[in-house]
Amino acid sequence: xxxxxxxxxxxxxxxxxxxxxxxxxxxxxxxxxxxxxxxxxxxxxxxxxxxxxxxxxxxxxxxxxxxxxxxxxxxxxxxxxxxxxxxxxxxxxxxxxxxxxxxxxxxxxxxxxxxxxxxxxxxxxxxxxxxxxxxxxxxxxxxxxxxxxxxxxxxxxxxxxxxxxxxxxxxxxxxxxxxxxxxxxxxxxxxxxxxxxxxxxxxxxxxxxxxxxxxxxxxxxxxxxxxxxxxxxxxxxxxxxxxxxxxxxxxxxxxxxxxxxxxxxxxxxxxxxxxxxxxxxxxxxxxxxxxxxxxxxxxxxxxxxxxxxxxxxxxxxxxxxxxxxxxxxxxxxxxxxxxxxxxxxxxxxxxxxxxxxxxxxxxxxxxxxxxxxxxxxxxxxxxxxxxxxxxxxxxxx
Amino acid sequence: xxxxxxxxxxxxxxxxxxxxxxxxxxxxxxxxxxxxxxxxxxxxxxxxxxxxxxxxxxxxxxxxxxxxxxxxxxxxxxxxxxxxxxxxxxxxxx
Numbered sequence: 001x002x003x004x005x006x007x008x009x010x011x012x013x014x015x016x017x018x019x020x021x022x023x024x025x026x027x028x029x030x031x032x033x034x035x036x037x038x039x040x041x042x043x044x045x046x047x048x049x050x051x052x053x054x055x056x057x058x059x060x061x062x063x064x065x066x067x068x069x070x071x072x073x074x075x076x077x078x079x080x081x082x083x084x085x086x087x088x089x090x091x092x093x094x095x096x097x098x099x100x101x102x103x104x105x106x107x108x109x110x111x112x113x114x115x116x117x118x119x120x121x122x123x124x125x126x127x128x129x130x131x132x133x134x135x136x137x138x139x140x141x142x143x144x145x146x147x148x149x150x151x152x153x154x155x156x157x158x159x160x161x162x163x164x165x166x167x168x169x170x171x172x173x174x175x176x177x178x179x180x181x182x183x184x185x186x187x188x189x190x191x192x193x194x195x196x197x198x199x200x201x202x203x204x205x206x207x208x209x210x211x212x213x214x215x216x217x218x219x220x221x222x223x224x225x226x227x228x229x230x231x232x233x234x235x236x237x238x239x240x241x242x243x244x245x246x247x248x249x250x251x252x253x254x255x256x257x258x259x260x261x262x263x264x265x266x267x268x269x270x271x272x273x274x275x276x277x278x279x280x281x282x283x284x285x286x287x288x289x290x291x292x293x294x295x296x297x298x299x300x301x302x303x304x305x306x307x308x309x310x311x312x313x314x315x316x317x318x319x320x321x322x323x324x325x326x327x328x329x330x331x332x333x334x335x336x337x338x339x340x341x342x343x344x345x346x347x348x349x350x351x352x353x354x355x356x357x358x359x360x361x362x363x364x365x366x367x368x369x370x371x372x373x374x375x376x377x378x379x380x381x382x383x384x385x386x387x388x389x390x391x392x393x394x395x396x397x
Numbered sequence: 398x399x400x401x402x403x404x405x406x407x408x409x410x411x412x413x414x415x416x417x418x419x420x421x422x423x424x425x426x427x428x429x430x431x432x433x434x435x436x437x438x439x440x441x442x443x444x445x446x447x448x449x450x451x452x453x454x455x456x457x458x459x460x461x462x463x464x465x466x467x468x469x470x471x472x473x474x475x476x477x478x479x480x481x482x483x484x485x486x487x488x489x490x491x
Contacts, residue, residue, distance in 0.1 A: 099410035198412040
């Protein structure tokens with residue numbers, strides 16, 4: 001065990017990122033991400049990290065700068081939230097298609113409107129299809145460690161895709177927790193120096209993400225899908241290596257918490273899993289077989305790992321901090337999809353919670369587990385919706 | 398120049414050396430084509446200057462211009478800008 005310090009989540013992430021030695025950082029301030037880039041700019045200004053910190057006019061600019069830096073062969077990093085991620089969206093698709101191993105953090109925050117600065121996962125989930133690998137942290141320590149893992153996975157020649165580390169806005173960015181920062185020497189040895197496959201070079205010019213006619217574009221897209229699927233194994237391998245070298249577990253695809261013999265299993269990602277674990281512990285003491293499967297890698301979707309973790313369950317409830325308007329959950333249908341293909345008809349319920357930072361106390365988690373255990377099945381429910389504050393939904397004149 | 402590298406076969410990230418625009422003959426996108434009538438041309442080079450593809454070429458002294466069908470998209474700017482109406486746009490369809 002190394003030295004622990006009490007650090008704010010965002011600042012801990014900034015120092016963990018600095019130890020990964022990015023050569024170019026560009027970011028635009030947005031709550032609740034700001035402390036990450038603010039602290040990184042201080043670290044660079046103080047001469048503690050030999051990097052170019054590029055001040056930009058928007059998140060579109062920030063993403064474009066790190067795209068260009070990565071194409072020029074530099075290890076590059078950015079961080080954002082919510083609307084900022086929306087503004088980066090076009091560039092993120094390009095990064096994935098150009099196979100540039102940029103690492104970024106998303107301090108998850110609700111997307112307007114209604115305006116909210118608090119946490120849910122709709123920002124990150126709305127760019128789930130662009131080819132960017134998405135990891136989700138449960139606490140500040142994991143957010144730090146997942147960044148180290150992220151750089152190595154992104155830069156692995158079998159992957160070469162951007163990796164986004166998600167940490168819940170405020171719930172993780174602004175809390176003070178004991179954190180052991182990744183040791184500098186170990187991090188240097190773990191990551192090595194980034195060697196780009198192709199890079200922008202005036203003596204040997206290259207164009208990235210070139211124009212393709214319809215006879216080639218589909219294969220260009222397939223290569224992103226193929227690399228994303230291949231990254232599942234790489235994430236597991238790199239995470240095992242991280243645990244061996246740093247002496248603590250952080251990455252991987254899933255965490256199975258008391259779920260192996262559980263009858264009712266919850267599936268969730270991010271910081272809410274801390275609350276769920278407390279409730280699981282409490283129910284276990286009373287003899288109720290509840291468990292949690294925590295999704296740490298959301299993209300690529302760990303279909304086989306989830307299937308293996310869930311196949312013995314009698315009831316499954318997915319606790320989602322997001323959804324697709326006019327359809328339903330995000331993870332809920334994907335889990336059903338995996339179960340269906342395996343010929344399993346385990347009832348799966350989807351509960352949408354915590355949008356815009358709404359608190360879910362332990363009794364809420366207990367209620368979800370109780371309802372699922374009793375055999376209730378809901379496709380997708382806005383949990384504890386406050387109907388009393390709603391207006392006339394179809395206004396008459 | 399190895400312009401075909403990354404063109405006939407894809408590379409990781411669809412990376413390619415310069416020259417790709419020459420290899421990709423995009424003239425097939427065209428639905429109308431210019432007809433340089435070589436009748437009233439005054440050699441002002443307006444057609445050459447306004448072409449967004451840079452595929453109109455010729456000799457102002459000889460008052461003779463034409464276009465490269467491999468890259469012309471048929472936008473019609475040359476015909477629109479010609480001060481003496483010496484360029485017609487016709488449909489490609491037969």
